[in-house]
Structures are given as C-alpha cells and as structure tokens.
Amino acid sequence: MTKLTLGSHPYLLGFEQLERLLERNAKSGxxxxxxxxxxxxxxxxxxxxLAVAGFAEQDLSITVEDRQLVIRGRQxxxxxxxxxxxxxxxxxxxxxxxxxxxxxxxGDAIMENGLLHIDLTRAQPETVVQTIKIKRG
Known part of the structure; x- marks a missing residue:
C-alpha cells in the first residue's frame, strides 16, 4: 500500500513546502x-x-523563521x-x-497581566483571472 502524501496528491501541485512545514511543526517539541x-x-x-506569568519582556523573544512564528522564554x-x-x-x-x-x-506583541498577546493579520489576496493562449504544436 502506497502512502499518499500532500505533495504527491495529483490535484495538489506545488504543496511540498507545506508538507515539510507540517512535519517540522509536528517535531518541534x-x-x-x-x-x-x-x-x-x-x-x-x-x-x-500565551500565559507567561513570571516572565519579563526581556526573558521572551519572538521571531519569524521560515514562515514559522517562534516564541521562546528563558528566565x-x-x-x-x-x-x-x-x-x-x-x-x-x-x-x-x-x-x-x-x-x-x-503585528504587535503586548504583555499584559502575565499574558503575552501576539496579533496576526492575513492579507486578502486579489482574485486573478489569467487566460492562457493555446498554441499549435
């Protein structure tokens, strides 16, 4: 039996990167x-x-690494x-x-009463219709 993965599905073209991101996130601990x-x-x-009671702002770091939001805390x-x-x-x-x-x-990261709030926004993609000409071979 062959394992069907996201990247090998015949109707999902170019999603190999998404599959790698999902696997990496599952292993991230x-x-x-x-x-x-x-x-x-x-x-x-x-x-x-995130509930980060006891952590000060200088104990926390927020980074974006290869489309992955990473929050680290070290007291x-x-x-x-x-x-x-x-x-x-x-x-x-x-x-x-x-x-x-x-x-x-x-967007913003706000520390309030032991809670760290991180705001995210999703840009709305424009709808693009592209017509492809058929050439004679």
Missing part, C-alpha cells in the same frame, strides 16, 4: 507549556495569547541569596512554534 489561546479577532486577524537565575522552602512555580524555559500561512503577517 511543542508540549503543553505554556498554555495558549488562539482567537479570531476579525475576518482577517487573529490573536495568540534568568534567581541568585544565591534566595532560599526556597517550597518551589511550586516553575521557572523553566520554553519554545512554542506556530506555522504561518502565506500572507499572514505578525
């Missing part, structure tokens, strides 16, 4: 931390919200002066990735 929401804020915009060391009797608040690093479709642009 996105576990459940930090938790996040994705909401549609209008017909052409979205907002990703600094507490220092030798702090002695914890109980430590229930995790201070671990994380990386969360989201694959962006063509035309999706990353």
């Amino acid at each position: 996105n576990e459940g931390y930090p938790p996040f929401n994705i909401e549609q804020t209008s017909d052409h915009s979205y907002r990703i919200t 600094g060391d507490d220092g030798p002066d702090r002695v914890f009797l109980h430590r229930g608040i995790a201070a671990r690093q994380f990386q969360r990735s989201f694959v962006l479709a063509d035309g999706v642009e990353v």
Whole structure:
C-alpha cells in the first residue's frame, strides 16, 4: 500500500513546502507549556495569547523563521541569596512554534497581566483571472 502524501496528491501541485512545514511543526517539541489561546479577532486577524506569568519582556523573544512564528522564554537565575522552602512555580524555559500561512503577517506583541498577546493579520489576496493562449504544436 502506497502512502499518499500532500505533495504527491495529483490535484495538489506545488504543496511540498507545506508538507515539510507540517512535519517540522509536528517535531518541534511543542508540549503543553505554556498554555495558549488562539482567537479570531476579525475576518482577517487573529490573536495568540500565551500565559507567561513570571516572565519579563526581556526573558521572551519572538521571531519569524521560515514562515514559522517562534516564541521562546528563558528566565534568568534567581541568585544565591534566595532560599526556597517550597518551589511550586516553575521557572523553566520554553519554545512554542506556530506555522504561518502565506500572507499572514505578525503585528504587535503586548504583555499584559502575565499574558503575552501576539496579533496576526492575513492579507486578502486579489482574485486573478489569467487566460492562457493555446498554441499549435
């Protein structure tokens, strides 16, 4: 039995890059931390919200790498002066990735009450009708 992949489907031409993006995102190590929401804020915009309590703006980085939005968090060391009797608040690093479709642009990133909001907009493509002339061979 032959495995039918997105790139090998006869009606989907030129989607090999999309298949590679999906495979890469599946392997990116996105576990459940930090938790996040994705909401549609209008017909052409979205907002990703990550719960990053305990992280300061300088502990976070947001990059777009090959159509992939990558949010990383790394907290600094507490220092030798702090002695914890109980430590229930995790201070671990994380990386969360989201694959962006063509035309999706990353807008503002806003930190508010321990939540990191990242706004995305999707440009509306123009409808293009192209007529192809038939040549005699």
